[in-house]
Ligand SMILES: [Zn+2]
């Protein structure tokens with residue numbers, strides 16, 4: 133709707149600008165473009181002028197132009213400007229580049245006052261997995277809209293093996309945006325491709341995964357990121373878990389030698405079938421085989437843990453789970469968490485994320501997390517389901533909810549998010565309300 137309105141407006145501007153003698157040239161140049169962009173105008177024109185389309189259209193545009201000029205004359209007299217004067221006006225307008233002004237206003241559409249206010253003096257860094265659509269640098273803007281103090285991103289299309297290299301301009305913009313908006317690299321937790329399986333016993337397939345894994349790590353380094361979160365892998369039913377774990381550790385060791393700064397953060401899994409990493413022991417096993425212990429870590433996904441049988445619902449159950457984590461892995465390896473409720477029951481082994489407080493885990497577990505000092509100073513990332521149109525406000529509400537659980541209610545105002553919702557969504561909401 134918005135773009136249609138814009139294109140209609142552009143058409144009007146062009147019509148206003150077209151002087152008599154340039155009309156034909158303009159028509160030739162912009163004819164195609166007009167036909168594409170002004171579909172509504174086109175339909176109208178077709179109805180009005182079927183035969184001799186070009187001539188009549190030119191005539192119409194001339195008339196339009198003279199009418200507008202007549203209406204706009206400053207001294208109040210309804211005099212029609214001469215063709216010469218119109219032409220001068222046209223070139224003056226060209227010099228002022230009205231179309232560029234349009235573009236500029238489109239660029240500056242996102243303003244600081246649209247961003248949610250972020251909490252300061254915090255120990256819990258809550259945020260969400262945000263989109264990089266339009267360029268990796270947009271992740272920061274998306275996080276700012278929801279008041280995120282941390283964020284996660286995919287570094288490329290997570291369902292494809294190959295991706296074009298990152299644009300140097302986007303890399304620069306990403307780094308600048310992070311600095312400007314105070315997102316330290318330890319609170320940014322990029323997520324690896326779902327295709328990567330470092331535990332695959334098939335050497336050729338594992339090598340393909342390894343190359344994608346290495347490329348992701350290099351992307352992190354280009355962006356100035358120091359954490360990289362990935363799923364450990366699977367035996368694919370063709371080897372023992374121990375063999376698979378050894379493959380994973382070998383790949384991590386190899387990648388750490390080929391890079392210099394990034395920490396490999398292994399995520400716990402929900403644990404069906406041949407998947408590695410549903411038990412804390414398995415994650416600990418991988419870590420024990422990694423040479424550089426400073427550059428390996430763990431991310432606990434609450435939904436995955438719950439599905440794997442780690443209860444978090446009561447104070448007692450939560451403490452037992454955390455003690456088990458501490459015993460097998462240790463909080464010194466905890467580099468981040470994924471905060472997700474679970475659609476399925478304890479020990480279901482199924483990975484189905486639910487919104488905070490709306491699944492089988494329940495709000496109390498998240499209250500315990502938000503008040504657990506062992507989880508300070510790490511990114512706490514939401515990967516909860518989002519509505520088809522309203523992604524940002526959903527995350528925004530959950531961030532607000534989570535901060536509310538430590539008695540520090542976020543000062544975020546709902547206006548911040550509302551401004552970002554597209555015109556289309558606004559219309560939808562209105563029509564719903566009116567019903
Ligand atoms: Zn994950």
Ligand SMILES: [Zn+2]
Pocket residue numbers: 399433470515
């Ligand atoms: Zn996760």
